[in-house]
Amino acid sequence: MAMSDYSTGxxxxxxxxxxxxxxxxxxxxxxxMSYRDLAADVGIKAAxxxxxxxxxxxxxxxxxxxxxxxxxKALGPVDLQQTTVTEHLQRLCNCYLATVxxxxxxxxxxxxxxxSRDLPEPVAAAARxxxxxxxxxxxxxxxxxxxxxxxxxxxxxxxxxxxxxxxTLERPELMIAAGDRVKQLVMSSE
Amino acid sequence: MAMSDYSTGxxxxxxxxxxxxxxxxxxxxxxxMSYRDLAADVGIKAAxxxxxxxxxxxxxxxxxxxxxxxxxKALGPVDLQQTTVTEHLQRLCNCYLATVxxxxxxxxxxxxxxxSRDLPEPVAAAARxxxxxxxxxxxxxxxxxxxxxxxxxxxxxxxxxxxxxxxTLERPELMIAAGDRVKQLVMSSE
DNA sequence: GTCTATAATTTGATAGAC
DNA sequence: GTCTATCAAATTATAGAC
Numbered sequence: 001m002a003m004s005d006y007s008t009g010x011x012x013x014x015x016x017x018x019x020x021x022x023x024x025x026x027x028x029x030x031x032x033m034s035y036r037d038l039a040a041d042v043g044i045k046a047a048x049x050x051x052x053x054x055x056x057x058x059x060x061x062x063x064x065x066x067x068x069x070x071x072x073k074a075l076g077p078v079d080l081q082q083t084t085v086t087e088h089l090q091r092l093c094n095c096y097l098a099t100v101x102x103x104x105x106x107x108x109x110x111x112x113x114x115x116s117r118d119l120p121e122p123v124a125a126a127a128r129x130x131x132x133x134x135x136x137x138x139x140x141x142x143x144x145x146x147x148x149x150x151x152x153x154x155x156x157x158x159x160x161x162x163x164x165x166x167x168t169l170e171r172p173e174l175m176i177a178a179g180d181r182v183k184q185l186v187m188s189s190e
Numbered sequence: 191m192a193m194s195d196y197s198t199g200x201x202x203x204x205x206x207x208x209x210x211x212x213x214x215x216x217x218x219x220x221x222x223m224s225y226r227d228l229a230a231d232v233g234i235k236a237a238x239x240x241x242x243x244x245x246x247x248x249x250x251x252x253x254x255x256x257x258x259x260x261x262x263k264a265l266g267p268v269d270l271q272q273t274t275v276t277e278h279l280q281r282l283c284n285c286y287l288a289t290v291x292x293x294x295x296x297x298x299x300x301x302x303x304x305x306s307r308d309l310p311e312p313v314a315a316a317a318r319x320x321x322x323x324x325x326x327x328x329x330x331x332x333x334x335x336x337x338x339x340x341x342x343x344x345x346x347x348x349x350x351x352x353x354x355x356x357x358t359l360e361r362p363e364l365m366i367a368a369g370d371r372v373k374q375l376v377m378s379s380e
Numbered sequence: 381g382t383c384t385a386t387a388a389t390t391t392g393a394t395a396g397a398c
Numbered sequence: 399g400t401c402t403a404t405c406a407a408a409t410t411a412t413a414g415a416c
Contacts, residue, residue: 113357158348163351
């Protein structure tokens with residue numbers, strides 16, 4: 001396991017593959033990602049990609065699980081003693097604004113969620129886990145108000161839906177307005 | 191052109207194919223729809239589907255254009271003399287709630303929008319046209335307030351994003367809350 | 381780990397009979 | 399309009415050499 005990532009157990013090349021797969025799925029969906037294309041992306045042959053990830057369904061699950069972990073790390077733990085609710089929300093808004101503006105890509109969870117009815121079960125399960133994790137984080141971020149989970153789902157819905165509009169219409173600035181509206185939810189009455 | 195739909199020029203079998211293709215795309219995306227599967231859906235062979243729609247890209251464009259027309263017809267013209275803003279919004283909310291609840295499918299425009307970065311240009315163009323049409327309708331529905339288009343984009347974002355959550359997590363009731371929040375937008379200050 | 385070679389299947393698409 | 403037959407290409411995946 002030379003050059004491995006000790007925090008996840010993936011080798012350096014496996015991580016290259018995961019990153020390439022993430023971009024391909026976020027661009028065109030699960031079916032639009034092929035071993036051949038991934039191989040070209042990372043400079044090896046398709047059969048060698050199978051060495052790292054024997055089955056496509058498990059590769060897909062690995063990609064979305066890694067994405068869930070990456071986003072969790074970027075958001076950090078919820079700490080309402082140190083940080084305001086609004087600043088917590090701002091973190092997620094920043095993540096999504098940046099990727100729409102810089103790469104023109106939607107959220108991986110959004111793409112796989114949209115396709116979840118047709119995905120191999122391990123991938124669909126990992127997509128569900130992504131959303132339950134994100135909803136859990138944001139529910140905590142909204143504090144102890146009784147409508148926290150409802151607000152969290154609403155906020156995530158706003159961001160995911162607007163991302164699709166922003167990428168489709170090539171209007172990344174829509175994410176700024178969406179972020180503002182999400183932050184205004186903090187002032188909503190219970 | 192026996193048994194044809196004189197309003198669109200499509201034969202009865204062509205419409206069967208379009209309907210089957212719509213469902214397949216809304217379930218798993220554009221790449222998840224194949225001529226073979228469509229043929230089985232409508233009881234003919236794949237080569238016969240090619241008779242009706244020679245190329246997949248043009249079939250995809252036809253599906254989303256038909257969807258745009260169907261939704262426009264379901265929403266009806268905007269008439270703020272006869273109908274309130276809220277009742278206009280309710281129409282779209284009802285459409286989306288019904289399909290999530292009854293078929294567990296997201297909006298076709300949402301799916302193709304998500305994949306638009308990777309779609310054949312005719313399909314991507316038709317997906318953009320869907321959203322500009324829907325945004326136009328809803329902007330008109332919000333009346334002559336200066337933030338009408340911003341509100342329209344926000345409302346559509348809410349509905350599309352929540353549909354993905356509702357279908358992924360198999361929680362169709364989320365669409366009810368989303369509809370309520372959309373209708374509350376009417377009371378927002380400019 | 382990566383390669384070549386290959387298998388088995390699926391895919392979009394065409395030609396031509398009926 | 400639908401069929402059979404066929405094609406070329408792409409797909410996921412495996413076996414075995416290096």
